[in-house]
Amino acid sequence: MALLGTLAEFNVDDILLLLAGTKKTGVLAVEGGRRAGRIWVDGGHLVGAELADQHDPASVVFELLRLTDGKFAFEAGAMPANLGAPQDVQTVLAAARTKLAEWREIERVVPSMASLVALDPDAGDSGSLSITADQWKTVAAIAAGGSVTEVASRLGMVEFDACKAVKSVVDAGLAQVTPVAEGEAPPAPPAGASTGAPSDLVRQLSELRQS
Helix, strand or coil: CCEEEECCCCCHHHHHHHHHHCCCCEEEEEEECCEEEEEEEECCEEEEEEECCECCHHHHHHHHHCCCCCEEEEEECCCCCCCCCCECHHHHHHHHHHHHHHHHHHHHHCCCCCCEEEECCCCCCCCCCCCCHHHHHHHHHHHCCCEHHHHHHHHCCCHHHHHHHHHHHHHCCCEEEECCCCCCCCCCCCCCCCCCCCHHHHHHHHHHHHC
């Protein structure tokens, strides 16, 4: 079965459902932008997935569902080097779609990895702060300044997890995000502005963690 085309013609989920419904065996390769992933099916069941260093089927499918432009090709008969336990395609798709819906909410706050994130100097004005252990790790990573990409590197997280962590801190009123599109130069800070962490906020959060 020769199957190839563009994502303008078919969505990734539609292709996977077709492969499942016709009980095909082989590998589906999808490319778009900076993403390139492969999904293996055996008798219509998902038995492997790969995108960069990700191998969790739902996570790989989620990343591919985010693509709006790209191309795909299905090679019949191909099998992964490490055959995984067969998984129902519709079950994996449901998990990926749930993650995609969560991502859409995250994007409203953290539109790209290039966006700048900084602690909010006014966060402690109310005199009442509340922070979880996970949020504290994110605050510590944000305190050094920079983009969401840099924060993700300090946290050792992939894009989804890092953006979710930043959103949690922003929702808690502890940080602010300045949107920057991928490939766009970040805005220059105002003359005389400090690029360091707001010392009062860091001190208050440190005291909060120690109490």
